[in-house]
Amino acid sequence: MDNENPGRRFYTCPLVYFNxxxxxxxxxxxMIIPGLLK
Numbered sequence: 827m828d829n830e831n832p833g834r835r836f837y838t839c840p841l842v843y844f845n846x847x848x849x850x851x852x853x854x855x856x857m858i859i860p861g862l863l864k
Contacts, residue, residue, distance in 0.1 A: 851859075
């Protein structure tokens with residue numbers, strides 16, 4: 827999880843490659859969700 831994509835999942839590998847699993851979030855969701863996760 828990171829602040830740009832709160833609650834979103836992504837795949838990683840040892841080569842530091844990652845790929846988002848979830849569709850992009852709207853700007854409002856990016857503002858609201860971090861507060862809900864605290």
